[in-house]
Amino acid sequence: MRFTSFTDFGFRMLMRMASAPERGFSTAELADEFDLSRHHLAKIMQKLAAGGIVVTRRGSGGGATLARDPSEISLGQVARILEEGQVLVECFSADGGQCTIDGHCRLKARLRSAEAAFFADFDRSTLADIALAPSARLKGAA
Numbered sequence: 001m002r003f004t005s006f007t008d009f010g011f012r013m014l015m016r017m018a019s020a021p022e023r024g025f026s027t028a029e030l031a032d033e034f035d036l037s038r039h040h041l042a043k044i045m046q047k048l049a050a051g052g053i054v055v056t057r058r059g060s061g062g063g064a065t066l067a068r069d070p071s072e073i074s075l076g077q078v079a080r081i082l083e084e085g086q087v088l089v090e091c092f093s094a095d096g097g098q099c100t101i102d103g104h105c106r107l108k109a110r111l112r113s114a115e116a117a118f119f120a121d122f123d124r125s126t127l128a129d130i131a132l133a134p135s136a137r138l139k140g141a142a
Contacts, residue, residue, distance in 0.1 A: 001118050007082040009036055010044045011130075014053070014078060018070040018131035024063030044082070051081035070131055076123035 003011075013030050017023075027045055031038040045064055048054045053073060054064045066073065091099040091108055099105070 001115065003079070003083065004086055006040075006044060006047075007079060009034070009041060010048060010078065010082045011075075013041065013044065014048070014066075014073075014127055015130050015132045017054070017064065017066055018127045019134050021066050021070055024057065024061070024065050026063045029063075047082060047084075048078075051077075053078060053081065066127070070128035071126050073127040074123050075125045075127065075130070076119045078127070079119065079122055 012034055013025075016030060016033065017025055027042045028038055030036075031041045034041075045054060045056060049056050049064070052067055055067045056062070056064045087093045089097075089108075089111055091097050091105070092111075
């Protein structure tokens with residue numbers, strides 16, 4: 001299984017936010033910290049807010065905070081939100097894609113089972129399990 005960069009960046013942001021859950025983080029701050037596009041992280045933050053993972057506030061004292069304690073946010077929930085609309089293989093798409101052996105394929109059921117096992121494993125872990133240590137220094141940080 002492979003996650004999109006959208007999900008990869010989302011997990012990085014959340015790992016950082018979980019290291020100081022009481023603190024608000026701006027998208028600009030996180031973008032600088034991870035050397036990523038601010039615009040891209042803003043889209044990720046919006047998706048996480050819509051999914052109930054983070055709460056955002058504008059203005060002074062604003063920024064994004066976790067909506068719940070990191071121990072209450074499963075990695076599976078986060079991955080499902082950020083990977084929404086992404087399919088493991090083409091034949092999993094709503095229209096079945098362009099697969100010419102659909103309906104005769106014995107691989108599809110095994111792929112669905114593997115995908116379910118992957119998410120079940122992620123459901124057993126929480127953001128608290130992967131939070132960065134507060135003293136963690138990022139590569140290239142001064």
